[in-house]
Amino acid sequence: MKGIPRLISRHLSRMLEPNEREAVLGDLEETRTGGWSGICEVAGLVVRRQFGPWRSWRSWAAAFGVAVPASFLLMGDSVLISLECASAVRARTPMFPSASGAILIVLSLQVLVLAGWSWTCGFFMGSVSRRTTWISVLYFGLPCLYCLQRFHIESLSIPKLCLFPFVLPAAAGLWRALRNPEIRPRTALALALGITFGSAVIEIWASPFPQRFLGWFVVSALTWPSWFLVAASQGTAAGIEVGGHPGLPSSPA
């Protein structure tokens, strides 16, 4: 392969995993498959690799079951915590007008739950469907950009950055999953219990009576990724591959 077709093939092949890119370009070189047929061969494999994982429910779960709703919810939580922090700094909060110790406890709990929840979402997106991770990340990021443009949270006397404290733990979870997609059963269980009960306590404590159970129900429903990771980690410990695997396709292509 020479000239422009070679250049195009090489650029296209960057969408493949390094080992596969090496093998495919070598095969094309060896069989003297050049020109447009070489491009078609590489493009065909790229298309199969990009669209193949969407035949599995995991890709849809990661993108639309976790990335989109979690992004909105975590942003909302981030704003609430920032508002609580701002109130605490002013030593006045609707929940605890005078008890500063209690405020600090609730705030710490909220921050911990937010961090755990964000980390779990990032880990879920990176481990459950590795080949569509970039799509999940895109769907995780788009609501952030939308809210940044749409809402003027400066009017709440907090800076715009207060929308995004969840991004850092989510990125850490994603990074950890891309490096090692397995999680210990105990760690997964501790995370799931912490997130579920922590968020329930916050909802029931902080919300007024009629809304508290609805809020708790909504929040509990959105903790499913953490419980999925518990099930997946149990399966991995028993030798069953529930989530994606670094060496294997996350779904039959």
Added chain:
Amino acid sequence: MTAAYYSYIEVLIMLDEFEYMLITAAAGLGSSAYGATIRQEIASATGSNCAIGAIYTTIDRLEAKGLVRTRMGEATPQRGGRAKRMVEVTPLGAEAAREFYGAVARVSHRASWGPGKAEANT
């Protein structure tokens, strides 16, 4: 899911004709089985070219089922210094291919093109 969880019957059901051809070509090629040679082997047997994408996605699928193993091989000058992805058929893969072939032979037994019939007809 790991290979241990694929029962004998599941492997038999999940092996399709292209997977069978790929396993058989790889088994025939032995230690020189990799993408390009498997592709040439299938092309010479069927008389038509198959896409390189079909080869690699099928290899991945077979590897996920535990029917083949792959590893990166050496790079050669005629490959532009790029490594090969070597394919090795596992005992489970050989068993699945044998069973698939047996099933095809058994179901073709009474057909005019079945084993022994083709010679008799000519």
